[in-house]
Amino acid sequence: MKRNEGKRPVEIQGLEARRAALRLLDAVLRRGETLDQAAGAATGGLLTSSDSALARAIASEVLRWLPDLDALIDSATRLRLADDAKARTVLRMMLAQWLRLDTPPHAVVATGLALLTGGPRRLAHGVFGALVRGEAALPSIPTLPESVAERWGDRATAIAAGLAAPPPLDLELQDPAGTGAWVERLGGESLALGHVRLPRGTAVTDISGFAEGGWWVQDFAASLPARLLGPGEGRRVLDLCAAPGGKTLQLAAAGWQVTALDVSKRRLERLRENLSRTGLDAEVIVADALTWQPEAPFDAILLDAPCTATGTARRHPDVLHRIGERQIAEMAELQAKLLERASGWLKPGGRLIYATCSLEREEGEERLPVEGVELDPIRGEELPGGLVPSPEGWLRTDPGMLLDKGGLDGFFIARLINKG
Ligand SMILES: C[S@@+](CC[C@H](N)C(=O)[O-])C[C@H]1O[C@@H](n2cnc3c(N)ncnc32)[C@H](O)[C@@H]1O
Numbered sequence: 001m002k003r004n005e006g007k008r009p010v011e012i013q014g015l016e017a018r019r020a021a022l023r024l025l026d027a028v029l030r031r032g033e034t035l036d037q038a039a040g041a042a043t044g045g046l047l048t049s050s051d052s053a054l055a056r057a058i059a060s061e062v063l064r065w066l067p068d069l070d071a072l073i074d075s076a077t078r079l080r081l082a083d084d085a086k087a088r089t090v091l092r093m094m095l096a097q098w099l100r101l102d103t104p105p106h107a108v109v110a111t112g113l114a115l116l117t118g119g120p121r122r123l124a125h126g127v128f129g130a131l132v133r134g135e136a137a138l139p140s141i142p143t144l145p146e147s148v149a150e151r152w153g154d155r156a157t158a159i160a161a162g163l164a165a166p167p168p169l170d171l172e173l174q175d176p177a178g179t180g181a182w183v184e185r186l187g188g189e190s191l192a193l194g195h196v197r198l199p200r201g202t203a204v205t206d207i208s209g210f211a212e213g214g215w216w217v218q219d220f221a222a223s224l225p226a227r228l229l230g231p232g233e234g235r236r237v238l239d240l241c242a243a244p245g246g247k248t249l250q251l252a253a254a255g256w257q258v259t260a261l262d263v264s265k266r267r268l269e270r271l272r273e274n275l276s277r278t279g280l281d282a283e284v285i286v287a288d289a290l291t292w293q294p295e296a297p298f299d300a301i302l303l304d305a306p307c308t309a310t311g312t313a314r315r316h317p318d319v320l321h322r323i324g325e326r327q328i329a330e331m332a333e334l335q336a337k338l339l340e341r342a343s344g345w346l347k348p349g350g351r352l353i354y355a356t357c358s359l360e361r362e363e364g365e366e367r368l369p370v371e372g373v374e375l376d377p378i379r380g381e382e383l384p385g386g387l388v389p390s391p392e393g394w395l396r397t398d399p400g401m402l403l404d405k406g407g408l409d410g411f412f413i414a415r416l417i418n419k420g
Contacts, residue, residue, distance in 0.1 A: 018093065018111045020045075020055035025062055025089055028318045035059065035318045061096040062089075063317035064163060067143040069095050072136050076127045087120035094128050095136075105132045140164065148320055152359060155398060159359065159410070162399025167314040168406040169198040171207070171215040172223050172246065174253045174278055182215065189405070191220055192227075192384040197406060213278035218246040220384075221311070221397040221408040225302055225355035228378060228395075228415055232256025235299035239282070240289055240342055243267030245274045247304055248282050256300070258282035261289060289338055297347045305335045307356035307363050311410025314399050332362040343373045346418040351376055355413045359398055364412030368394070376417035 020043045027038030035056065043052040062069065069092045073081065081088040094112035097103040109128065113121050141161045149156040173182055176194035183190050186207060188198040197220065204210065204217055226247045229237065232255035239248045242260035244267050251258045252275075260282045262268050268286055275282055285292070308323045308331050309316060339354060346352055352373060356363045368375065377393020386402050389395050394414040399407045 012110055012114050014051075014054070014107070014111045015114055017051040017054040018058065018115060020052065021058035021062075021093055022086075022089060022115060024055060024059035025093070028059070028063065029089075029321060030084060032322050033318075034322065035063075035316060057101060058093050058096055060166070060317050061100040062092045063321060065096060065100065065138055065142050066092065066321065067145060068138050071143075072131055072138075073127055076130045076134075076136075077123065079123065081123075085120070087116060087124050090115050090120075091124050091127055094124070095131065098128075098132070099136070099138050145320055147324065155359075155400070158400035159398045160400070162401070162403055162407040163313055163317070163320075165314075166200050167219065167399075167409070168200045169202045169204070170218060170220045170223075171196045171198065172218040172250060173215050174213065174249070174280070178214070182209075185209070191402070191405060194227075195220055195223065200406075211277070216246060216249055216274060216278065218250075219312075219409040221411045222246060222357065223250060224383070224387075224395065224397070224411065225304060225353045225413050226250035226254065228353055228382060228413065229256070229300050229302065229351060230254070232300075237300040237302060238294065238298045238342075238345065240301055240303045240338070241305055243271045245271030245282075247302055249274055249278055249280055251302065252280040252282050253278075259285060259294075259298075261285040261287055261292065263288045289341065294345050297345055297350065299347055299350050301342050301346060301350070301352045302355070303338055303342050303352065304355045305331075305338050305363075307331050307335065307358040308360060309357050310359045311357040311398065313359075314407065314409065328358075328360050328362050331356075331358070332360075332367065335363055335367055339367060339370045343370050343416065343418070346373070346420075348418055348420040350418050352416040352418070353413065354416065355411060357409055357411050359410040364396065364414075365394070368414055370416055372420075373416040373418050376415045378413070378415055 023042035024038050027033040043055050072095060073091050090112055094108045097108045098105055113125055116124055142163050144156055144160050152159055173194045179190050179193050182196050186196055188196050190196050234257060237251050237256040237258055239251060239258055239260045241262055242248050243262035243264055248258055248260040248271060260271060265286050268284055308327050310319045310323055313319050342352055375393055378389040378395050380388055396412055397408045398410040401408050
């Protein structure tokens with residue numbers, strides 16, 4: 001009797017993670033889902049969290065470098081593989097593991113070819129082998145999908161330079177006065193009071209002080225909208241579209257009396273957990289901002305509007321392939337409605353921060369002006385070193401900025417005032 005006869009075939013180690021990566025890519029590229037949405041179904045059945053992290057890393061690197069991986073594949077075969085051919089997707093994964101995740105070619109072959117059979121398997125073997133023998137390499141800056149490069153115009157190359165790798169890990173501190181002490185305790189560097197940046201790949205659970213609640217994870221650019229409202233001194237602020245609550249925590253820590261509103265009950269659960277871990281306080285309201293009405297006007301409002309999130313492409317490279325004119329137009333329409341409503345809920349002299357983590361003009365510059373409120377220009381001296389407001393007085397950040405320090409998420413931020 002041959003070895004293993006009558007038993008289940010021995011599973012190649014690491015194969016499940018590759019199968020999950022394949023499912024993730026299928027969900028993003030074929031069904032238009034986000035990596036986050038797809039993760040539950042695609043990686044939920046995996047045994048270990050490291051397998052799920054590996055699946056996510058493989059899929060992310062494929063999405064980050066997709067046009068360049070395809071160019072390599074096409075350079076090594078005269079057969080034109082369809083964009084959605086399984087052999088192409090598996091080859092993209094194999095190349096991403098070899099060239100981006102430093103997996104040795106023999107391990108890539110063992111886990112990659114097992115996903116294919118017959119002709120496609122022989123083809124993938126040949127293409128991968130030829131590229132390895134030819135010492136294929138990726139460019140230093142990822143090539144953007146054509147439609148994305150067109151949209152981002154003359155900033156496209158600079159932005160792409162910031163997309164070459166996942167971002168570092170930014171922490172926002174509850175007590176800015178303790179910045180020096182936290183930098184000493186955790187290492188890393190600080191780009192402003194209240195901020196600590198740790199190297200990419202740092203696992204949140206490994207950072208000291210999580211249970212103490214002295215910090216929370218928040219990209220540095222995402223911390224700027226709340227910073228631009230200044231200290232609260234007990235005044236009332238509405239955090240509109242608040243969950244999971246990074247900005248709620250910042251506002252509460254800065255002395256604002258916060259009302260945090262969001263339509264998503266599930267995401268607000270995370271906001272409540274964050275409040276309880278940090279010992280901060282806010283009134284939490286589950287409601288649709290398109291129909292909700294406040295009982296009294298606010299001293300300030302922070303509208304961190306739902307958006308296409310193309311500014312988060314470093315962490316969520318799926319946005320490079322899922323977002324097009326239709327999604328942008330839908331979000332812009334929702335943002336216009338939210339802005340129109342929120343602008344009517346300010347006390348005279350009250351300020352409204354409008355922010356989106358999008359790189360699209362339709363979700364930023366083109367949402368201004370807003371009837372009933374005027375631009376309250378952001379001044380250069382209010383911003384951390386290296387960032388400058390536009391001549392009009394709003395702020396745009398993108399992943400190509402502060403690159404020598406690890407880059408930033410893309411945000412549009414404008415501050416408006418009710419002069420009423
Ligand atoms: C960009 S996220 C907010 C992130 C949050 N401000 C933070 O810092 O953690 C946008 C939020 O808008 C919420 N949202 C979308 N449509 C909404 C609506 N009509 N009313 C209230 N919230 C809405 C979503 O549930 C989502 O939590």
